[in-house]
Amino acid sequence: MAAGSARMAPQPASVAAPPSPLEIARVLLERANTEKDLERRVTILNRAVAGLTRSVQTAPDDDALSELLTSTRAQLWQTWERIALARLAAAMPWNGEILAAETTTVLTRTR
Numbered sequence: 001m002a003a004g005s006a007r008m009a010p011q012p013a014s015v016a017a018p019p020s021p022l023e024i025a026r027v028l029l030e031r032a033n034t035e036k037d038l039e040r041r042v043t044i045l046n047r048a049v050a051g052l053t054r055s056v057q058t059a060p061d062d063d064a065l066s067e068l069l070t071s072t073r074a075q076l077w078q079t080w081e082r083i084a085l086a087r088l089a090a091a092m093p094w095n096g097e098i099l100a101a102e103t104t105t106v107l108t109r110t111r
Contacts, residue, residue: 021055025068032075038083045076 019027028048035041052069059065 021051022064022068025052025055025065025072029068029072029075032079038079038086041079042076042083045072045079048072049076 025048028044028051032041032044032048035044049069049072052065052072056062056065056069
């Protein structure tokens with residue numbers, strides 16, 4: 001091969017570092033907080049809890065991860081409670097008027 005016709009090897013594009021577990025969890029929590037459908041919110045929160053649980057297991061001394069896992073589990077539990085109350089309200093013969101009006105409205109919107 002002649003020196004003038006030598007091909008230069010393509011330079012690899014700089015690859016961004018993958019997001020940290022904390023960043024991923026925060027993105028998932030933002031999505032969950034904006035999600036109106038409670039069933040989809042549970043799915044998003046379950047993914048966040050699963051990822052945070054793995055991260056806490058690999059870095060048990062990381063207090064920020066542990067605190068975020070605890071608050072995410074609490075948010076998941078609250079979402080399940082809202083779903084259960086909405087279902088209970090829908091099953092009542094009086095349409096659950098005594099239960100929180102918000103849960104009845106949420107159930108109606110998700111159907």
